[in-house]
Amino acid sequence: MTAMTPCLDRPGFLPRLSSHHLPRTRLSEPLLASPARVKLLCAPAGSGKSALLAECLLQAPAQYRVVWLALSGVALSRAELCLRLAQALQLPAVDEPALLAHLARVQAPTWLFVDDYCRVPAPELDGLLDQLLAVSNPLITWWLSGRRRPHCNWPRLLLDDELHEFEGRTLALTAAEIEQLLRHFEAPLVAKTARRIFQRSDGWCAAVRIALLDGCQWAKDPNHPGRTATLLDYLQHELFASLPAELAEAWQVLAHLPRFNASLCEHLFGAGEGACWMHELQLRGCFIEDWQASPDWLQVFAPLRQLMRDEPWPAGRSWHRRACQWFCAEEDWQAAFEQALLAEEFEVAISLLQHFSLEHVFLGQNVVWLLRLHEQQGDELMLGSPHLVGLVTAALLFAGRFDQAASCIAQLERFAPQPTATQQRQLLARWQAQMGWLLHLQGRMTPAREHFLQALDALAAEAWPARLLCLSGLTQQALLNAELETAQALNREALCLARAQNSLLFEGLLELDHAQLLEQRGAAGRAESLLANIHELLSQQLDPATPLLGRIALRRGRLALSQGQDERAAGFFDSGLYECLRSQDKRVLYGFLGQAQLAANQGDYDQAFIRLRDAERLMQQRQIPDTVYRGVLLQVSSQFWLQQGRPELAHEALSRVLRHYRGPNARQAPPATLELIARIEYLLVLAQVHLGRKPHVQIDELLCHARDHGMANLETELQLVQVELAWLAGDETTAREGWQKARELIARWHLQQALTEVTLRQPERVRQVSDGPSKLPLSHQMSDVSPLSSRELEVLELIAQGNSNQQIAEQLYISLHTVKTHARRIHGKLGVARRTQAVARAKSLGIVG
Incomplete structure (x- = not known):
């Protein structure tokens, strides 16, 4: 509700906007411009309906009469509504026919605002409202707001183009609008805090306002619980206080379910009552909305669903148990598994895993739940079949728990020999596929490759998920070896197989490999378009592939960063980090690295090193082997040290880490960092030159290798390093020629980050070569080579x-x-x-x- 105050230039009391009010012109302008006679805002509590109406009222033309009628959501009789309207219009007490006749005779333009219409079903009252709206006096414009949609002849108004309607989702604040509310924050925190508030609130005005009152603690601190007593109190007064006890309990049950429909409600609350209660909650505007745009399924508004799940619920187990029974009968194994876990029926949950495929591992929070089950229930229950071993191994590898994964894979020997030679070959092939991935992630390329190839030779057609993973592993190894043509052929074969099996999830995993290939070739724009497309498709799935979406966001952040789109990259890194933290993905490391790089780009090295330390701490807390993160952390740290003019630190770190990747027992780089070894080598050369030492590696050789293998990203970086070395050697001619080549590469491939990094190391030199009269700004240089087809x-x-x-x-x-x-x-x-x-x-x- 909006506060009222006397108005100097208009009679009576009119609404007063809060001092914290944010004008929503994207909503008010279309409402004000619309010629429709009826403007309807229908949305749950706290959606900003009253504030939006007040914003429009205060912009009414001076010659218009404005009337504000605040109904406070109460259920009035027809006579009471007539009386209230008559008083607002400054009429003597009139009956319905007289009121309708008066409205038909109104001669002056009039805006009639009815705020917070009756919140409970009221057929008779709705009938009167329908009659009032049917009075087609073009001089009267009705502005209505309420939590439920009154039962009126809306189709007729729509057909006559006399209705302009906004619903709850439309009224939500955008991330950009939330940023405007954070003007008092420090500039670096504004965008990140706004994104987190939007992520947790879905733009719901009440939640955003409460976050601001709370100082945005849960938005600034990822470890904050994300709720406040204020929000719970608000929900108690605005929702539960107006509901009968049975409806309040039913709503709480539904808030703990991922989705529901009439049949499930009948099962939970009783035949003949369950569906009626669900529809009653819908009619009352109790934060119930469509689930995934489905015509059959509903859900409670996500922020409130999360809020209720964070609260103790002693009766929860029995309700989850009943929901599990219903989902099992419907053969919805994913939902049944989740409900069994929430009911703490762990043996039932494990038995349901027999219905899971390898794809299920990457849905929702399944990785986290599989890891938790394995920790709590042990090998005896969790590894009772080769199929269960495969699921648990996939989760452990995804999370980076390699030692546990090795122990898990070893359990397959318990199931040998199989009854037939064919089954035995398939068991061995599964073992080889899983062992291949373990060795691949440990950096042991040669034995991993042998296992992948042998598994591919033996795996049957029905074991296509394992075949896809083997092809993906071989693709990543080809990329690490700069064999881009081979990588492309393997990736194409795998994508064809995934599409033939109609597996969008595996297609998404393989498109990540494809994006890395395109990035290597300098086609960052194509890679971004590809990932945006697969993200859109995956987001439309009924069960979201949350872990995969997190990885896609991080890769898109890297692509945006490489093209100099720092603000866009920050959004991707933030969302990817959030999703990867939730799913315990070891790739969360690259979210921290991206944020550190963004901080360094702004010269904030304190924050950059804090993010690197945060990454290392998390890796150690999760007991992830240092082969996953140590090399890339030291490489990025050394990059920052060189930018700070501290080559001695960079030299020590890079020399130590390079020994890990060179020599007889060398390991491959992690699959997510294809250029890691080359970057370590060229940063070490820079450090050695700064320290007056002779480099052990020739940049020319690295540059030729990158150019010969079509590695556009690496070629550009090495070309800039060659220029930098010429500057340090005082060779201006070589530097000038190299700078021209580097500018052409940067313009062709849009690799602005490469230029940013050399600028941070050599700011004066870059400024000198960029300021000459013959030097065009980078944006003009790029016009010579269009990035568009x-x-x-x-x-x-x-x-x-x-x-x-x-x-x-x-x-x-x-x-x-x-x-x-x-x-x-x-x-x-x-x-x-x-x-x-x-x-x-x-x-x-x-x-x-």
Whole structure:
């Protein structure tokens, strides 16, 4: 509800906006501009309905009469509503016919605001409202807000173009609007805090406001529980206090379920009552919404669902047990497994795992639950079949627990020999596939490769998930060996198999390999477009592949960072870090590394090293082998030390870590850091030169190798290092020639981060070569080589002319979906989020006129 105050230029009491009110012009402007006679805001409590109406009222033209009627959600009789309306209109007491007649005769433009309409089903009251709205006096505009949608003839109003409606999701604050509310925060914290508030609140106005009152502690601190007593009190007064006891209990049960429908509610609450209670909660606007845009399933609003799950619930086990029974009967094994765990029926949960495939490991929180079950129930229950061994091993490898994974894989020998020679061969092939991945992640390339190849020879067609993982492992090894053509062939074969099996999840895993390949070749824009597309497809799945989405976000963050899109990269690193922390993914390391790199780009080395220490601490807490993280942490630390002018620290660290990757017992680099060894080598050369020592590696040789193998990223970095070495040697001619080549590579591949890093090491030198009269800014240099394909240029030209997506599709004779795909790729390559930004960016680069 909005506070009331006397208004100097209008009669009576009118709403007063809070001093913390944020104008939402994206909502108020369309409402004010709409010619519709009826403006309806229907949303749950705390959605900002009253504030939005007040914002519109205060912009009413001076000659308009405005009337504000605050109903406070109470259930009135028809006579009481007539009386309240008559008083607001300054009429004597009138009956319904007289009121309707008066409204029909109104001669002055009038805005009639009815705020917080009756919250409970009231057929008679709704009937009167329907009659009032049917009075088609064009001088009266109705502005209605409420938690439920009154039972009126809305279809007729829609057909007559007389209804403009906003629902709850539309009213939510955006991340950008939350940033505006954080103006008092320190600048570096604003964007990150806003993203976290949005992530936890879904933009729900009440939750955002309470977060601000709480000082945003849970948004700034990942270890904060993420809730406050204020939010619980708000929910108690705004929801539970108005519900009958049985509905309040039913809502609490539903809040603990991932999704529900009428049949499940009948099972839980009793035949004849369950579905009625569910519909009653819907009608009352109790934060119930569609689940995954499904016509059959519903869910409680996610932030409140999380809030309720964080609270003690003594009766929870019995309700979860009953839900598990229903999901089992429906053969929904994923939901049944989750409910069995929440009911603490661990043996039932383990028995349900027989219905899981390898794909299930990467859904939701299954990795975390599998790890927890393994810790709590031990090998005897969790490793009772080869299938269970495979599931647990996959979870352990994903989390980086290699020693436990090795022990788990060894359990397969308990199931040998199998009854037939064929089954025995398949058991051995499974062992080889799992052992291949363990060795691969440990950096032992040669034996891993042998296991992958032997497993591929033996695995049957129905064991396609294991075949896909072997192909992925071989792809990553080819990338590490700079065999890009081989990697592409292996990746293509694997993708074809995943698509033939209609496995979108495995397709997503393989597209991560594909993106790494494209990144190596300098096609960061294509890699971003590819990952954006697969992220969109995976997000539309009924059961989200949360761990995979986290990895995709981190890779997209790296791509954005490489192209100089630091703000965009920060968003990806933040969301990827959040998801990877939740799923215990060892790749969470790269979220910390990305944030450290962003801090260093701003010259904040204190924060950069804090993030590196946070990463190391987490790896050690989770007992992840140092082969996973030690090398890359020292490489990034050394990069920062060189930027700070501390080559002695870099030299010591890099010399030590390089011995790990060179020599007879050398390990391969972690699969996520393909350029790690080359970067260690060139950073060590820089450190040696700074210290006046003779380098042990020739940059020319590394540069030729990168160029010969089509490694555009690495070639660009090495070209800049060669320039830097020429500067240090005083060889201006070589430096000038090399700088021109480097600029061309940076412009061609959009590798702005490579330029940023050399600028941080040699700021004066870069400034000197960039300030000359013949030196064009980088943005102008890029215009010589367009990052867009010919078709994307056609689409962009039509966008610049103001055409809609549908108009572009018709002019180019392509589908609307194809236009949207081209637009998304254009945004990714240009590093923008909207059409207008894309046009402006393209014009600045000289791509379009």
